[in-house]
Amino acid sequence: MTERAQAPLLELRGLHIGYGWDDTSVTPVVRGVDLTVGAGEVVGVAGESGCGKTTLAMAAAGLLDPPGRVTAGQVLFEGTDLGRLPADQLRRLHLASIAMVFQASMNVLNPVMRVRKQFADAMAAHGIRDEDEAMARARDMFERVKLPVRFLDAFPHQLSGGMRQRAVIALCLSMRPKLLFLDEPTTALDVVVQRSIMQMLSELRAELGFGVVFITHDLSLLVEVADRIAIMYAGQVVEEAEAKQLYGSARHPYTRALMSAFPPLGVARVRMEGLPGQPPDLRALPPGCAFSPRCPVAVDGTCNVLSPREVRTGHHRVTCHLHDQQEASVG
Numbered sequence: 001m002t003e004r005a006q007a008p009l010l011e012l013r014g015l016h017i018g019y020g021w022d023d024t025s026v027t028p029v030v031r032g033v034d035l036t037v038g039a040g041e042v043v044g045v046a047g048e049s050g051c052g053k054t055t056l057a058m059a060a061a062g063l064l065d066p067p068g069r070v071t072a073g074q075v076l077f078e079g080t081d082l083g084r085l086p087a088d089q090l091r092r093l094h095l096a097s098i099a100m101v102f103q104a105s106m107n108v109l110n111p112v113m114r115v116r117k118q119f120a121d122a123m124a125a126h127g128i129r130d131e132d133e134a135m136a137r138a139r140d141m142f143e144r145v146k147l148p149v150r151f152l153d154a155f156p157h158q159l160s161g162g163m164r165q166r167a168v169i170a171l172c173l174s175m176r177p178k179l180l181f182l183d184e185p186t187t188a189l190d191v192v193v194q195r196s197i198m199q200m201l202s203e204l205r206a207e208l209g210f211g212v213v214f215i216t217h218d219l220s221l222l223v224e225v226a227d228r229i230a231i232m233y234a235g236q237v238v239e240e241a242e243a244k245q246l247y248g249s250a251r252h253p254y255t256r257a258l259m260s261a262f263p264p265l266g267v268a269r270v271r272m273e274g275l276p277g278q279p280p281d282l283r284a285l286p287p288g289c290a291f292s293p294r295c296p297v298a299v300d301g302t303c304n305v306l307s308p309r310e311v312r313t314g315h316h317r318v319t320c321h322l323h324d325q326q327e328a329s330v331g
């Protein structure tokens with residue numbers, strides 16, 4: 001087998017991303033992220049607003065626009081370095097293999113055009129110009145996302161928010177992407193609609209086999225739908241593990257704080273502990289561990305002085321001095 005045939009669907013290697021119009025004033029937003037996504041796998045990326053997860057997704061999808069720029073590292077799609085692809089090849093790759101559903105993507109539908117026409121135009125842009133084939137695909141995807149086919153003839157305002165989001169997902173999946181980015185796809189919807197859309201996406205993923213990068217601040221939702229979860233803080237992945245492992249034995253104090261911010265289901269109501277403080281200003285990060293000013297178990301003289309290194313145990317990796325010391329003492 002060739003190296004390319006063995007390559008993961010998506011691989012981020014030491015990715016650094018910053019914002020700035022010139023080299024002298026780049027604000028680092030993503031700092032040295034490694035992440036892989038296999039075919040048919042759902043990888044969740046969670047963290048507070050401003051931790052760099054959307055910037056990471058935009059770069060990983062090859063959609064980052066100036067002043068955003070990859071300052072170091074690589075984004076590999078099936079072994080191909082997106083940073084080295086000429087613009088026309090990158091566009092072809094997007095059209096053929098990568099799709100993205102945004103938080104407010106239900107608003108991307110043109111309000112004065114029937115849904116049917118928007119499907120036909122999108123498919124024509126993807127090279128499917130035969131209208132019968134385009135409509136057959138549209139009807140098939142509408143059925144798969146559990147939308148009545150008659151709504152293809154509707155205008156977007158005649159659909160509810162949840163129905164519009166399903167229509168956008170149907171539109172993306174009708175191009176048969178290998179990799180789907182979901183950036184807070186259900187945040188604007190109520191909890192019941194959120195759950196039904198996530199259930200639908202899980203079924204479609206099992207059926208169609210596309211890989212998913214799911215960006216959200218809702219860790220409880222990710223635990224239900226993701227195979228693996230990466231937790232981001234201040235532009236870095238501070239912990240990554242299989243979803244069940246992360247839920248059962250989170251190791252990073254930030255992950256634990258995020259977990260404790262969600263109420264457990266089926267038990268008596270309890271007062272929730274919030275996570276005090278704010279994420280750091282990325283232009284002026286604190287010395288040592290970026291989480292140290294908010295960390296309840298920070299060790300003075302270590303955490304606020306030295307940057308922790310990443311420690312791996314099997315498929316679980318964590319970047320925290322506490323675990324570094326434990327590993328060292330075990331080793």
Ligand code: SF4
Binds near residue numbers: 252254297299
């Ligand atoms: Fe907390 Fe220190 Fe671990 Fe950072 S390195 S998360 S400050 S214990």
